[in-house]
Amino acid sequence: MAHPHEKHDTIDVWSVEGRFQHLVYSPKGGVEGVLIDTDGVATQFVFERHDEGAASAFAGLQVGQALVIEGTEEGPSPKGEATHTVYRFERLASVDGEPPRHAGADERIDGTVVRLNYARHGEANGVVLDTGDFVHTRPDGFARLGLKVGDKVRAEGHAQPLATGEGRVVEAARVNGRPVHDAEAA
Known part of the structure; x- marks a missing residue:
């Protein structure tokens, strides 16, 4: 084991x-x-x-x-x-060795950044798009990508519905074709 x-x-x-x-x-x-x-x-x-x-x-x-x-x-x-x-x-x-039944799927989300999102400690950790979708990059990924309001974004990663029922959250692996985290960039 x-x-x-x-x-x-x-x-x-x-x-x-x-x-x-x-x-x-x-x-x-x-x-x-x-x-x-x-x-x-x-x-x-x-x-x-x-x-x-x-x-x-x-x-x-x-x-x-x-x-x-x-x-x-x-x-x-x-x-x-x-x-x-x-x-x-x-x-x-x-x-029990199987994917969880409520797991989200890998998706691609496209839109324009309308605002930044912040972690509990106040550091930017992603962006909200004009579609209502939230692209989570974590603070290190956000810093690496340099996203700002008005940027066009194509995010790829694990997605699921937002708790509000309006839009999705994607745990971004790639944004605009670029790896979000160091390990993927290496």
């Missing part, structure tokens, strides 16, 4: 194999993450705030189902030391 934590060639993204344990709830009753068992060790994945799409990927799972989840390792919290490894959720790669 492969080691349950396998680093990808992309920047800091890890594939973690484990068994579904339960959802993790926020103080207001929302779903803010998931806990899995990786060979007897608890591993937590936290979702972006207000990301109902991430939580819906885990709807209907049963305790013990085999999962592969991709995420980036979280740094230390100013609130105290974690009792287990914590990752920021990127995507659910498989359930």
